Amino acid sequence: MQLLTTISLLDDLCCANCGHAHTAHARQTLSTCCQAPLLCRYNLSEGSISKTDLSTRVASLWRYEELLPVFQPENRVSLGEGFTPLLSLGRLADQYGLHNLSLKDEGLNPTGSFKARGLSLAISKAKENGERACIIPTAGNAGVATAAYCARAGLEAVVVMPRHTPDAFKEECLAYGARLVLVDGLINDCAAKVQELNQNGACFDVSTLKEPYRLEGKKTMGYEIAEQLNWQLPDVIMYPTGGGTGLIGIWKAFREMQQLGWLSADQPLPRMVAVQAQECCPIVTTFEGKQANCKQYIGKPTLANGLAVPRPIGEPLMLNVLRESAGTAIAVSENDMVDGVRELCRHEGIFAAPEGGAIWSATKKLVQQGWILPDEHVLLLNTGSGQKYMDNLKGKW
Ligand SMILES: Cc1ncc(COP(=O)(O)O)c(C=O)c1O
Ligand SMILES: [Zn+2]
Helix, strand or coil: CCCCCCCCCCCEECCCCCCECCCCCCCCCCCCCCCCCEEECCCCCCCCCCHHHHHHHCCCHHHHHHHHCCCHHHCCCCCCCCCCCCECCCHHHHHCCCCEEEEHHHHHHHHHHHHHHHHHHHHHHHHHHHEEEEEEECCCCCHHHHHHHHHHHCCEEEEEECCCCCHHHHHHEEEECEEEEEEEECHHHHHHHHHHHCCCCCCCCCCCCCCCCHHHHHHHHHHHHHCCCCCCCCCCCECCCCCCHHHHHHHHHHHHHHHHHHCCCCCCCCEEEEEEECCCCCCHHHCCCCCCCCCCCCCCCCCCHHHEEEEEEEEHHHHHHHHHHEEEEEEECHHHHHHHHHHHHHHHCCCHHHHHHHHHHHHHHHCCCCCCCCCCCEEEEECCEEHHHHHHHHCCC
């Protein structure tokens, strides 16, 4: 491919397992060396981009254009994703004796969840690489985002979703013109169906971490958190964890910002907390040493559909983030996550997805256990809006 001048500082793709470099100028899935995720590596050096220049830029994730993998601006497929509000939760904080509690509301993204970030990047790269169709196994939100961004790009979309997913997710995919395939089971069963449907490779498979670019969209949450807090990071970040791209991506952003000199190397990074549902908590189970890894884990459905990921391929990367950040992993019950949604609604006017309810409920538990101290700054990442989950939440108020 001819290399035109580009604003992106992307150099190559690096195997997450062995570090081997792979080209970023061709279709890439898992690394050919280890069948592991590929991570975008940029040519970053201190002072190469000034963080003070950011203030005049577009209010979307594209404000970080040098740190994103799209080479040509005309290939960007955007619906205005990113730069979501970071809200202070004063009333809940007062009620529970916390001094500094905030929430980044990803429910305000196009298609109602943070999945818009990752799929905007993945579909942009699909366009840049000349793909004609994309396929995805999904718990719901990522499928809706794929359908929307493919429609925007003029690509075909095939979305494979568990049959028990709330109807709003299915209807929205159909509205965007996607082909919807329903499967009995969880997202791992949908992934098997994707393999079967895409044996000839006609579609670009945008499964979590099986292509390099969704992670790059998700990492922009980390850049935004730093910028919106004037480069003073919170002490703790609560993240509802399924496939783990957000957790891995936010941590990648913090490391990149250290390389850029946007964060000083001696400034402590937040402790990252992976929150899961008791019905499906493979990362918590491995983190607590109750299994060697998630490869045989059996999960059950949960009201937080996005957390029903029993065998995430990114497990080693997630565990690294938890260890490097001195973080932890915690599971919450179905009742507790609904209580969390209710409290965010009643006290703060935020209708979070059950995944967001789960992180508030987990925060209260960690405060009770003394793992979070009352004067620490805790940031909740509400990953989606509750609006599409009505089938799950009806009558629970
Ligand atoms: C609302 C919501 N929160 C969290 C998740 C889990 O995200 P990740 O795969 O980044 O762990 C999902 C995934 O479907 C989701 O839809
Ligand atoms: Zn490798």
